[in-house]
Amino acid sequence: MGVPEQDRDVAASFAGVSVVLEADTIWAVWALSDTLYKFNSGGELLGLLPLPLARQMGPLPTIDDLVAGYAEMGAALGSITQVGDVFITEGGDFVIQSVQSRGLTFECDLVIMDRFGQPQLQLIGSPRLFLVDGDLYYFDDPATLLPNRLLVVRRRVADR
DSSP states (O other): OOSOGGGHHHHTTOOOEEEEEETTEEEEEETTOSEEEEEETTOOEEEEEEOOOSSOOOOOOOHHHHHHOHHHHHHHHHTSOEEEEEEEOTTSOEEEEEEEEETTEEEEEEEEEOTTSOEEEEEEEEOOEEEEETTEEEEEOTTOSSTTOEEEEEOOOOOO
């Protein structure tokens, strides 16, 4: 998991993993890691790519933080950034979504980066991204009270 032994019990409760397949390559992120992992189809680790997250990961809460009470738990969870999703665009860029807890809700950030980890676009406080399909991005519509209402955005990239 990449966390110290004394933090493994807490870290194990953050089981969020997102993967995307690209031919015979598996790209994966884990909730408490600021790294994109590259595996072959046999599960062998081929490489690591640091993520240029807008907000630092923050210190991992302790067991005491999580059991002290609702306010303490909320404050502890709100101080860390969790990586939520990884997508790959048609052009080969990575789209990484990270989240921070805000009480009963959460706030998302989005970074689009190239194959070398260089940010191409960073959105702080973006709507939640559900899907990247070609050049279409499907976001939760933050301006509506209706459930399951999406914003569909087309990204156009100028020649690099």
